[in-house]
Amino acid sequence: MVHVPAVTVHTGLPVVRAIRYVEPLREGGSLPGLVEGDDLGTYVVKFRGAGQGPKTLVAEIVVGELGRRLGIRVPDLVLVDLDDAIARREPDPEIQALLLASVGVNLGMDFLPRSLGYDGHGRRADADDAAKVLWLDALTVNVDRSWRNPNLLTWHGQLWAIDHGAALLFQHTWPGVEAFAARPYAIDDHVLAFAADRLPSVDAALAPQVTPSVLKEILTLVPDDWLPEVPGMDGAEPDAVRAVYADHLAARAAASSAWLPAGGA
Ligand SMILES: Nc1ncnc2c1ncn2[C@@H]1O[C@H](COP(=O)(O)OP(=O)(O)OP(=O)(O)O)[C@@H](O)[C@H]1O
Ligand SMILES: [Mg+2]
Numbered sequence: 001m002v003h004v005p006a007v008t009v010h011t012g013l014p015v016v017r018a019i020r021y022v023e024p025l026r027e028g029g030s031l032p033g034l035v036e037g038d039d040l041g042t043y044v045v046k047f048r049g050a051g052q053g054p055k056t057l058v059a060e061i062v063v064g065e066l067g068r069r070l071g072i073r074v075p076d077l078v079l080v081d082l083d084d085a086i087a088r089r090e091p092d093p094e095i096q097a098l099l100l101a102s103v104g105v106n107l108g109m110d111f112l113p114r115s116l117g118y119d120g121h122g123r124r125a126d127a128d129d130a131a132k133v134l135w136l137d138a139l140t141v142n143v144d145r146s147w148r149n150p151n152l153l154t155w156h157g158q159l160w161a162i163d164h165g166a167a168l169l170f171q172h173t174w175p176g177v178e179a180f181a182a183r184p185y186a187i188d189d190h191v192l193a194f195a196a197d198r199l200p201s202v203d204a205a206l207a208p209q210v211t212p213s214v215l216k217e218i219l220t221l222v223p224d225d226w227l228p229e230v231p232g233m234d235g236a237e238p239d240a241v242r243a244v245y246a247d248h249l250a251a252r253a254a255a256s257s258a259w260l261p262a263g264g265a
Helices: 054-069 084-089 093-100 127-140 177-181 195-210 213-219 237-255
Strands: 014-023 031-036 043-046 078-084 104-110 153-154 158-161
Touching: 014 043, 014 084, 014 093, 014 104, 031 078, 043 054, 043 078, 054 078, 054 104, 054 127, 054 213, 054 237, 084 093, 093 237, 127 158, 127 195, 195 237, 213 237
Parallel strands: 014 078
Antiparallel strands: 014 031, 031 043, 043 104, 078 104, 153 158
């Protein structure tokens, strides 16, 4: 049976319907939950109604999908349609409130069963994989890949990047494009800093791939409703807001010599 989502979403991400809320994830600050989809998939769902707000979901899509296109392993992303009945069945009042506030479209990430958290203390990740993730984080100013909170998984012996909600700093402050493009990025606390010596070659390979057309395509994956109000752009069409995100990232990719972390120089 073809699934017709309750809410019409115009993005290229697949839409699955939640059929069961399984359990909360133990570690997540935003109370992400494990959800069964009607496609037999199991997803880690970030709820639209969480305190962090939809901007973190925008960052998850933009940075996750950009990373995937640059050859970084990111679990598949989907939109998860949550209906009222599932929310009402949830006995835990805190979770029920979150689910009720999130009826409609949410973000799902394919759950990697039995994956291990990568904490940097055991066997090191492959240096090329690590350098790519480090470069992506520097490009998108992702401050959430520290030793304390690595947001990396090891699955079948390979490194997977998750949780990009804290990236795209500019969407919380909206500086001019120029200010964001050249903003330095500190890697001292980054769990993959060991790979910094590979940054120049990774930069040479990846920066040219962050083109306006790739960015435009990625931004179309973001649902209209999740795009924020941009100061000075009251009432702007969603595509105009998408273009601002793409411009910020394209400008920064073109200015990598200004922010490429020391140690990679
Ligand atoms: N795709 C996945 N497969 C398996 N486990 C996952 C997956 N995504 C997340 N997890 C687990 O759930 C935890 C919380 O997920 P995530 O870091 O994305 O949530 P968060 O609320 O943004 O977290 P925080 O803000 O606390 O870093 C992860 O640390 C990891 O242990
Ligand atoms: Mg996390």
